[in-house]
Amino acid sequence: MSIDTSPNPFATPSSSLQDPIASGNVPSIEEALSRGYDFSIEALIKDAWARVSGTKGLIVAGFLVYIVVVQAVSFVLGLILGVGYVASGTEPGIGATIVQMVVGILAGTVGYPFLAGINMLGIRRAAGQPVSFNEMFSHFGQFVPLLITGLVMTVLIYIGMLLLVLPGIYLSIAYILAIPLVVERKLSPWQALETSRKAITQHWFKVFGLFVVLGLIMMVSAIPLGIGLVWTLPLVIISVGGLYRTIFGVLPPAN
Template sequence: MSTDTSPTPFATPTSDLQDPIASGTVPSIDEALARGYDFSIDGLIKEAWQRVSGTKGLIIAGVIVYAVLVQVFSFVLGMILGVGYAASGAEPSATALVLQTIVGILAGTVGYPIMAGINLIGIRRAADQPISFNEMFSHFGQFVPLLITGLVMTVLIYVGLLLLILPGLYLSIAYILAIPLVVERKLSPWQALEASRKAITQHWFKVFGLFLVLGLIMMVSAIPLGIGLVWTLPLAVISIGVLYRTIFGVLPPTN
């Protein structure tokens, strides 16, 4: 009796949001990138809007938790750095600006797991799967890869903005799906960044247009004391989920 000892070829991780029975219908990252995709801005937003009902409370709560966590950490970190610089004398305005930027970047990293959870709620909703508040606290175990992804993404975007702005604008849109790719497909930080960039680049201007329209909708909705954001924030999150599903094939369960 012969035994096949040849090494098993590496397979790109597939979605963990799917019913195992139906997982064969979900393409790998390479397959998703190769097959291409398309969408209409108005059609995607309309689909997302139809899924807003039943998600508003969860998403708004997640955004509040994220904002509070980032603000608290930013305050604490700012106090620590502020005390250190106060002891050494007056700080130059340029130094203060650099410190504020560093504090903002570091404070944002603490919220990446919650941000990922909010993204996953949008993806699950787009895939017609159950959603829960616990989703937002389910990804702290991936804090390190999320941290690395966020820091690399931020640094590259900042560098791009310094290089005549356009490269930074390109990357800020191209990397929009990197965080959910880390938690949903279990990709490494660089794999997630590259998968997001390659996918978005196929229709970069259309994706840019999508976020431009969503941004305008949110700006208008915020005019009456921000009340409209109760609807438009979930709309934006679910729109990202529908975009993710469209690109990477996160399909609704078959039963």
């Protein structure tokens, strides 16, 4: 009697990190959402830590570029809008608050392409693909969809925070993969937000736990003058990249 040795399509994956790209099969968005996924927080962080070496300089440099750009834009906009505020004679308390909100939102929008580049550095590293500092400057062609995604995400999270806080916490975790979905899968802003939400919701509490652990690691690493952040900041970015890879797979870079 012969024994059927073909793989069981219903068998539980042997690894806690499912990696579709390892077999050359990157699922479509619909397939990624329907097939389900699972991961181990410990295994994902360990895998990310093993990939930090050789990448931390790129990711830290990327964050420095992002911070410098956002701060520079904030400074310039603050001067421009601040002059308008003083001349208008607006009530100081209310006017200052409005100026700060507008400056923060506008400066943040300019930084979205850089933020997308940082995300993609982590995703490509997690997928074992080549990474380059040029990734930081590769997504300005999608500035408008990134802007819309970021603004809608921010507004919805703020509204959620006003509604007893918990909806805002839920959305802040659920939308964590929206920005990379815009640049890596070319989804529209609403498609990216909903795809991220639907995927994360399948294991929301585990993803929340992942970020709690990563947050604690960063807090501890920041104690000695923040020096440890040189390692833990890339760890967080690559961990998010590993989560993205686990759920959606990663397409090869465009030639």
